[in-house]
Amino acid sequence: MFKIIIADDEGVIRRGIISMLKRALPEEIEFHEAATGNAALDLARTIKPDLIITDIQMPGLSGLDFIEALRKDAKSTSVIIISGFEDFKYAQKAISLGVKKYVTKPLNKPEFIELVTHELQNQQKQSLYQKKEFHKKLASHAMQKELRERLLLELLQARTTEAAHTAMARLKELQVTFQATIYTCAIIQYHSKAHLDFVDFSITNIATECLSNSPHTNYLSSAKYSANEMVILIAGQETNPFLTEAHSIFHDITRKLISFYHYDFFTGIGNISYEPAHIYRSLETACQAVNYKIFNKGQHIQLYSKLEKGGSASSETINQLKKAIHSIEPTKIVQAFSVFAKHPYTRQNLLSLQEMYNYLEHELLHQVSLCQYQPTNSLPTLCQLKNLWSIPAMNQSILSFTTNVNTLRQALTVTPGNQKLLGDIIRYIREHLNEPIDLNTVAATFKKNPAYISSLFKKGTQEGFNDYLTHERIQRSQKYLTTSTLSINEIATLCGYSNPKYYSVVFKKITGQTPCHYRQHHHPTALPQLPCNPGEDLG
Secondary structure (H helix, E strand, O other), X not given: OEEEEEEOOOHHHHHHHHHHHHHHOOOOEEEEEEOOHHHHHHHXXXXXXXXXXXXXXXXXOOHHHHHXXXXXXXXXXXXXXXXXXXXXXXXXXXXXXXXXXXXXXXXXXXXXXXXXHHHHHHHHHHHHHHHHHHHHHHHXXXXXXXXXXXXXXXXXXXXXXXXXXXXXXXXXXXXXXXXXOEEEEEEEEEXXXXXXXXXXXXXXXXHHHHHHOXXXXXXXXXXXXXXXXXXXXXXXXXXXXXXXXXXXXXXXXXXXXXXXXXXXEEEEEOOOEOOHHHHHHHHHHHXXXXXXXXXXXXXXXXXXXXXXXXXXOOHHHHHHHHHHHHHOOHHHHHXXXXXXXXXXXXXXXXXXXXXXXXXXXXXXXXXXXXXXXXXXXXXXXXXXXHHOOOHHHHHHHHHHHHHHHHHHHHHOOOOHHHHHHHHHHHHHHHHOOOOOOOHHHHHHHOXXXXXXXXXXXXXXXXXXXXXXXXXXXXXXXHHHHHHOOOOHHHHHHHOOOOOHHHHXXXXXXXXXXXXXXXXXXXXOOOOOOOOOOOOXXXX
């Protein structure tokens, strides 16, 4: 709301001006009155007015003295002075104080109303301009932040010197410098799905503040590494104080986060890298360090360099694990994995656990021969080991996964003869996804009744024909979106959709995102984003 102070020692004049402006101005105005210069100054400091209309002659502090005192606090507040004097020295003094207009009594009502109206419009334009500039700066800051994070991830994952130097050159343009002699990565992971953006913001702020006070470690940049992980790149000059101090600082950072949010945080600090182009090695060891939390030893931070090397699980233990996995019996598999809770908590033991955990997922899906018929997003999934915070949590994940696999396996009642037919149909669909195929087309191609094909699909894939076809097309389009620079229209056509708008609707229904947004978040060269097709609904 537009706020105006009327300062005059004569109440009838104050009320007259307010009455006149209320009738003439279309906007809702908040009027305030002051009978003295001192009262006007106190009022202005309290309400922060948009416009001040003041008389020159007032008891105590004069109008000009009031404005002069006000300018020390509010240099840009608009002022109109009214006076019964036409003396040039008053006007000259008023101009030197940045007064917008100097008008004499008696007031010319039309001219005075026009003057105030004009000032009101100028204030509104200025306010609108400031809002636009503020939003521009916000947008620019957000784009720079997104670009900086994307480039940092490129650097951390670069496997060639050329790719690393390209990312570094662009990061330098965003004021991320590489003048240190040693670098390392820290990954902070948290065990919650609530308010993730705010948590990420807090991690970055707290890390920046704590590292800025360190004599041996410097904050360089940070980025979101996964749904519940932030990676922070730090730099320094001296080897021994650097890692020691980094451990101490990140211990404090982690404890602050735990204290504030009241849920689990864990920090893994990687090995030192002496060359920015090889920082990916530090990231890899930081990932291993943060995975150490699964052993749940009551700590909240782990330096990879402090992990005992030790020996891995024996070949006999690995063979017993594989035998249990091949049995596809949930309880037996869980019992076999519990051996990792008893082994020494070493680097090699952690790697063995990771390898066998991945082996479990691959072998179970392979053994039940699901991959030939099932769209990837309809298969049971095993929670990533890095997202598990204890051995019991891992056991529960394994139990759930193996049970779901067995349930699906038992539901596949397709006879061996029909398995070949179903496999041939699946291959036909994948080879002709860009064509307008449907159930009748497939039935005619394989000389079968459409109802028979429909029943076969339901038994063999646990999905109807149309749902299966849709999932295959959307999966194919996701691959194009993340590995090519084809336009959305071209991708729609290649996946069998003649209407790009309809394709976008189906894609969003399946994935929760439009094709454009999906590409922006998953395409490795989206810096910060690849362009969308004109008119595509970004909903």
